[in-house]
Amino acid sequence: MARSSLTREEVLAAAAGLVRQHGPDALTMRKLAAELGTAVTSIYWHVGNREQLLDALVERTVQDMGAVRPVGRTPAERIVSVARGLRRELRARPHLIAMVHERGLTERMFLPAQQALVHEVHAAGLRGARAADAVRAVQFQVVGFVLVERNRERSPAQSPAETELWDDPAAAGAAAPDDPALTHALTRPADPERLFLLSVRALVRSLLAPAG
Template sequence: MAKRALTRETVLAAAAALVRQHGPDALTMRKLAAELGTAVTSIYWHVGNREQLLDALVERTVRDMAAIRPAGRTPAERVVSVARSMRRELRERPHLIAMVHERGLTDRMFLPAQQALVREVRAAGLRGARAADAVRAVQFQVVGFVLVERNRERSPVQSPGEGELWDPAETGAAVPGDPALRRALARPADPERLFLVSVKALAQALLAPE
């Protein structure tokens, strides 16, 4: 198989993949060179030293977040599509997002998504402070949801877990008149579906005529 040409972009792509998989501490110039099958001096030639490489990765992440584009027929559908894209991007690159935050560029990173949301809330007829509140509410919902997801994923195994807590035989946690609700609460949460439910409800409420 032909060896791919070494360019600044191929170096950054390989570095980003290493950071996504193992975190910033795992990114060394030697490891990156081995990943690309080249000499360390070639890495320096294309991206400079490690700090310059990290700065370039941050800029690349900011640029990637700017590629979010709305989709859908209505402002509410397009707001939901932006929110889903933001969540996906944040979940796919947590280490890179953390690097952006550490360098004080979080607001700049989110600006393109905010601008996309501004266009949609204005298309729905919102103006002024109400439009600003709608944009920020969606952004906070996305970021907060992702933080809760990551916290649940990293937390120790819970004992008793939700299934046991909502087992009436174990805890008496019956829901009078609604056993289906109890059974649903006993099942593991589906984050993808729950996010969609919450962000759709939020978008519809925010964009509804006063």
Template sequence: MARSPLTREAVLAAAAELVRRHGPAALTMRKLAAELGTAVTSIYWHVGNREQLLDALVERTVRDMGGAVRPAGRTPAERIVSVARTMRRELRERPHLIAMVHERGLTDRMFLPAQRALVAEVRAAGLSGARAADAVRAVQFQVVGFVLVERNRERSPVQSPGEGELWEPAAAPDDPDLARALARPADPERLFVLSVRALTEALLAGG
């Protein structure tokens, strides 16, 4: 069976996957060519040198982040939460690529589609002017901050004693249910939705 002709998009997709799995340092033209089963010269022909490849990957990441934003829900609050969940998912799925975008000074442009979607929703909820701007930024900061905390927890060494030991029922004798809940591992997805919903409801109150 004949191999499909190599395209620029195929090269960028393979490069993005290498960076996603192993980080930018793992991306070499030779390794990329091996992944695609082609010659290094073919890679150069489609994307230029490594710096040009990295620039193209950054642009692709910015484009993909923007294309992923599709608000869903019946109310502005529900749609804001859906945008926040999309932002979190995209940031978590491609940390190395997001870091490359940041290093090239394109973070604000990357977040612009999500900001525009949030602007539409806070205005639909009745907010305007500085209050609307504050709401958009509060949601954005909540998403980014939550993701940073998640990554820090995931990368930290095993804690001893951990929450399961620190929050034995005796630690809160007046509320053993609270102690048992804090002793269980956190559910990041549930906490994220809970926090964004609470924040959104507070921001839109009286809109």
């Protein structure tokens, strides 16, 4: 039995869920109607045709990405929190982010995060071109890190893996014969969350350091 009441927001939320799980190609009006337990005509009434639905999803994603809010006691802590939030949001919705990019709205999507970063670099005393460089450096760091993560996750299984290569005494000895702790650490899988925090904190510390 079809649902008698349905809101546009419920339709968009269900559509976004399907895209997040299976990609844009899996989003059909029939699948969406089945997911919501309603008639296809009801979906059309709320969001129009499929292209209009995709446009609405893109707009919703842009708005959601604007919800990143800084937290922390210092400008440096708040900048790191924006970077963490941006990474989390980008990783949570890769298919939707790709749709935003395809429609030429990537820069608009990043604007709220950039505005938050501008406020914090100003609070840290940066102005002009140096402040702009700091904002972009943090943004590029986040986006680049996410792209590397996604590439590693989607790549075929490596044989031998990095950890196995560094477990080879000959290779480890040739690269760092006087640093066994380093080679031992490289035999363990990378921790992306720890590496992200390490890199972004180091970047922010460098960017906010007094000039000269």
